[in-house]
Structures are given as structure tokens and as C-alpha cells.
Amino acid sequence: MSREHRLTRTILALFLLTIAVPGWTAVDHGEHQANQKNEAGVSLNNGKPWPTDAPLRKGMEVIQREMRDALPRIHAGTYTAKNYTTLAKKMRAHLNHITRNCKLKPEADLQLHRILMEILHGSEVLEAKQGQSSGAAIIVRALDLYGRHFDHPGWKPLPH
Structure with missing residues (x-):
């Protein structure tokens, strides 16, 4: 596992730990349950x-x-x-x-x-010995989720 890959996983894992501890997030549990959720x-x-900010919009546009x-x-x-491995490294x-x-x-x-965890998962599948194209499908679905759940002017889903 590359240093870059470990850093991404560590950052996302630390984030997920912070949201798992009660009181560490401002998400209201009742409101959270009331909102319709998808598979992720x-x-x-x-x-x-x-809402989004400029670094998020730029990063998601590059991934897309x-x-x-x-x-x-x-x-x-x-x-x-080799193409799949290169793409996975770029995603991370x-x-x-x-x-x-x-x-x-x-x-x-x-x-x-x-959503970012889904993209990370997809990038891991891109480097698998078999079924790498399913990693691309995971990332495309994550990009669709992003477009439906975040205010990103001009965002259009990828055809698939």
C-alpha cells in the first residue's frame, strides 16, 4: 500500500471515528432519520x-x-x-x-x-486482480450521489 493510499485512508478513518462518537457532530439524529437516504x-x-466550496468543486470536477x-x-x-492502477492513484x-x-x-x-469513502472504495477495486471495471462503476455512482446531494452549479452526471 502506497504512502498516499495510507494517508487517504487515515484521514477518512479519523473523520469517521469523529462522527461515531456522540456529541462530536452537529447532525441532529431525528433530522438525519427523517431525510431520505440512499445506499451510501x-x-x-x-x-x-x-453547500460546496471552491476546493471541493474543483476536486470533484477533476475526478469526474x-x-x-x-x-x-x-x-x-x-x-x-497499468491504466487502472494509474487511475486509482489519481483518484486517491x-x-x-x-x-x-x-x-x-x-x-x-x-x-x-x-461519498469520498465510496470513491476510495472504487479506487481500491480499480487495482484488484479482477473486476477492475466495477471500481469505475462504484466511482461513477459516487459522482452521481455527489451531484444529487451537493450544490455544484453546472454539474452533470456522467453517462453510463
Whole structure:
């Protein structure tokens, strides 16, 4: 496991630990249950998308662009193991940048990190010995979740 990969996992794991301890987050439990959740547990902000900041928008746009560029070759079956490994490293680098620079309120940050964990999981699958294309599908689904749950002007889902 690379140093970059360990750093990303550590940052996200520490975040998840902080939200698991009662009182460490401002999320109201009743409101949280009232919001409709999806398979990753991401919910809206009282029915509205969560606010974003410039580092988050830039980072997510870069991740989306990387995936958009890779998808035609992934779908065609011409993406090599080396291509998948390179893509996975890029995803983790972008996640590191987002987690270091994005400054959202705790409630929004909680929702964002659920999406980022999905992207991290997808990047791990990209490097598996088999089924790497399913890692790309995981990341595309996470990007769709982001677009539905965060206020990112001009965001359009990837075709898949």
C-alpha cells in the first residue's frame, strides 16, 4: 500500500471515528432519520443540496473529468491493468487534495465523506486482480450521489 493510499485512508478513518462518537457532530439524529437516504447513507439538507466550496468543486470536477476520459476505453475493454492502477492513484491524490482543502460545515462534511469513502472504495477495486471495471462503476455512482446531494452549479452526471 502506497504512502498516499495510507494517508487517504487515515484521514477518512479519523473523520469517521469523529462522527461515531456522540456529541462530536452537529447532525441532529431525528433530522438525519427523517431525510431520505440512499445506499451510501447520504442524505439531503432538509430536502436541499448541501453547500460546496471552491476546493471541493474543483476536486470533484477533476475526478469526474478523469472518469469521463477513462470510461470509453473501460467500456471497450481496452483499459489495461497499468491504466487502472494509474487511475486509482489519481483518484486517491484528488481525494487527498479535497480532504486537506475543503472546509464545509460538519453536517455537510459528514455527507461528503460518505461519498469520498465510496470513491476510495472504487479506487481500491480499480487495482484488484479482477473486476477492475466495477471500481469505475462504484466511482461513477459516487459522482452521481455527489451531484444529487451537493450544490455544484453546472454539474452533470456522467453517462453510463
